[in-house]
Amino acid sequence: NAGVTQTPKFRILKIGQSMTLQCAQDMNHNYMYWYRQDPGMGLKLIYYSVGAGITDKGEVPNGYNVSRSTTEDFPLRLELAAPSQTSVYFCASSYSGTPRQDYGYTFGSGTRLTVV
Amino acid sequence: DAKTTQPPSMDCAEGRAANLPCNHSTISGNEYVYWYRQIHSQGPQYIIHGLKNNETNEMASLIITEDRKSSTLILPHATLRDTAVYYCIGHRGGKLIFGQGTELSVKP
Numbered sequence: 231n232a233g234v235t236q237t238p239k240f241r242i243l244k245i246g247q248s249m250t251l252q253c254a255q256d257m258n259h260n261y262m263y264w265y266r267q268d269p270g271m272g273l274k275l276i277y278y279s280v281g282a283g284i285t286d287k288g289e290v291p292n293g294y295n296v297s298r299s300t301t302e303d304f305p306l307r308l309e310l311a312a313p314s315q316t317s318v319y320f321c322a323s324s325y326s327g328t329p330r331q332d333y334g335y336t337f338g339s340g341t342r343l344t345v346v
Numbered sequence: 347d348a349k350t351t352q353p354p355s356m357d358c359a360e361g362r363a364a365n366l367p368c369n370h371s372t373i374s375g376n377e378y379v380y381w382y383r384q385i386h387s388q389g390p391q392y393i394i395h396g397l398k399n400n401e402t403n404e405m406a407s408l409i410i411t412e413d414r415k416s417s418t419l420i421l422p423h424a425t426l427r428d429t430a431v432y433y434c435i436g437h438r439g440g441k442l443i444f445g446q447g448t449e450l451s452v453k454p
Contacts, residue, residue, distance in 0.1 A: 234389075263441075263442075273390065289443070320389050320390070334382070334395065335382075339389050340388070
């Protein structure tokens with residue numbers, strides 16, 4: 231049982247390049263999330279999904295896109311990388327959005343992205 | 347979503363109880379309070395959550411005031427491995443919205 235797996239762990243991008251951050255979970259969780267964390271700051275919600283085919287914006291969605299074609303996978307796409315997107319990206323999943331049925335989110339180990 | 351306020355940093359002696367406060371005066375009646383911690387830039391780790399009753403698990407205890415405007419996370423016997431950033435978070439509508447957290451340093 232791997233939990234939440236993020237790839238790659240590290241990446242350096244040039245300004246204007248594109249890339250996809252991968253996130254996969256094997257816990258049959260319905261809800262998945264993408265956060266970014268800038269140095270010394272808390273996590274900011276980028277996008278989230280409550281199930282396959284359904285996505286919604288979080289606090290800081292600009293410059294990113296997501297898709298959720300399967301329950302297991304929730305990739306995050308950066309189309310035109312900018313230095314402001316240098317950050318650590320965390321993916322998370324949960325069984326549901328209802329705390330009584332779920333003891334919290336499971337987070338991946340993060341992707342450290344630098345845009346130069 | 348509730349806005350939470352936490353002290354930016356705290357120290358605690360190893361073996362003593364660590365009491366981490368959180369103000370969430372705008373919390374709504376059906377909004378849970380979650381506590382997570384993040385050790386050295388790893389992914390955040392769930393600790394405990396509650397609505398209005400005090401809660402205890404193998405990691406910590408959560409004390410929520412009767413008016414639900416604040417709560418305290420208690421680590422009963424802090425160890426060096428508890429050094430981390432602790433986040434108090436309001437949870438509603440299937441989303442966790444993180445604040446700045448409290449950086450707890452456990453010292454020998």
